[in-house]
Amino acid sequence: METVAVLGGGKIGEALLGGLVAAGRAPGELLVVEAVATRAAELGERYGIGAVDAAEAARRADVLVVAVKPGDVPAALDQVHDVLAGRRPDGDRPTVVSLAAGIPTASLEARLPADTAVVRVMPNTPMLVGRAMCVLSPGAAAGEVELALTEGLLAAVGRTVRVPESQQDLATALSGSGPAYVFLLAEAMIDAGVALGMPRATATELVTATVEGAGGLLTTPGSDGREGVAPHPGLLREAVTSPGGTTAAALGTLEAEGLRTALARAVAAARDRSVALGRQDG
Numbered sequence: 001m002e003t004v005a006v007l008g009g010g011k012i013g014e015a016l017l018g019g020l021v022a023a024g025r026a027p028g029e030l031l032v033v034e035a036v037a038t039r040a041a042e043l044g045e046r047y048g049i050g051a052v053d054a055a056e057a058a059r060r061a062d063v064l065v066v067a068v069k070p071g072d073v074p075a076a077l078d079q080v081h082d083v084l085a086g087r088r089p090d091g092d093r094p095t096v097v098s099l100a101a102g103i104p105t106a107s108l109e110a111r112l113p114a115d116t117a118v119v120r121v122m123p124n125t126p127m128l129v130g131r132a133m134c135v136l137s138p139g140a141a142a143g144e145v146e147l148a149l150t151e152g153l154l155a156a157v158g159r160t161v162r163v164p165e166s167q168q169d170l171a172t173a174l175s176g177s178g179p180a181y182v183f184l185l186a187e188a189m190i191d192a193g194v195a196l197g198m199p200r201a202t203a204t205e206l207v208t209a210t211v212e213g214a215g216g217l218l219t220t221p222g223s224d225g226r227e228g229v230a231p232h233p234g235l236l237r238e239a240v241t242s243p244g245g246t247t248a249a250a251l252g253t254l255e256a257e258g259l260r261t262a263l264a265r266a267v268a269a270a271r272d273r274s275v276a277l278g279r280q281d282g
């Protein structure tokens, strides 16, 4: 298998590395470059992954993953530039896979040796448990071979979809940041249960199982009574909503409080922030 080196062993770097190990990848094929030494040691203890410096990662990697904060991307690429320049672009040089929100492939390519294959990916943290949604767009020098290599790697930790790069900022707002919206919803439901008198442990068990079960219905073909098409959230919601019942009372309150509008604005704010992060680069 190919050697995967990850620049940045933070939240998403760990989700990828931990997810790959859980999916059966040999830790010896995985490398991490991490600025914080204690963090690198933690990843070594947790997953058996070796920490190396940027130059060694650039020498050994078949896939070089950029998982530092968007503002740190230029410096991280500068650290690997010269070693990458010494490797031939026709198959020897690693594919550079960027997970950084907002940073266009053109900006990445401008800081890398000419003709480096770059794939921009927006993953999400469920990668750690093999349930990622990874959204891919190729850069100018990335062809089918590099895209398939990246998809093959990420398929081990969840689902992949290709989109035109013009949709990457919106993908970031939906699936990249999306888990946080669901966690906030879960947290708020648990707190509401506690406020109304249920022990926190019980409320947590009820709500987490409910989120998991609802996710299962959303992703199970035929769950809304129709065959051959993806389940529709509206139909699944209708099936919960008995006439004159409890769900209708709750949904009426959520609509009156503007939940849909709040979510629409939140997604637009995340999309706009992703665009702004790309403009701040370099």
Ligand SMILES: NC(=O)C1=CN([C@@H]2O[C@H](COP(=O)(O)OP(=O)(O)OC[C@H]3O[C@@H](n4cnc5c(N)ncnc54)[C@H](OP(=O)(O)O)[C@@H]3O)[C@@H](O)[C@H]2O)C=CC1
Binding pocket: 007, 008, 009, 010, 011, 012, 013, 033, 034, 035, 036, 039, 067, 068, 069, 070, 072, 075, 076, 079, 099, 100, 101, 102, 122, 123, 124, 125, 176, 177
């Ligand atoms: N968290 C998420 O859910 C998602 C994150 N992303 C993207 O992933 C990237 C990382 O995000 P996240 O994991 O949350 O951030 P973190 O801050 O948790 O992780 C980044 C890590 O990289 C370290 N670092 C910084 N510069 C370098 C360098 N040159 N070489 C090696 N390590 C370095 C940081 O150290 P220090 O703290 O000292 O800076 C930090 O430990 C971002 O670009 C983000 O947009 C994409 C999708 C989802």
Ligand SMILES: O=C(O)[C@@H]1CCC=N1
Binding pocket: 101, 172, 176, 177
């Ligand atoms: O919050 C962020 O900027 C990153 C990108 C998507 C999820 N986390």
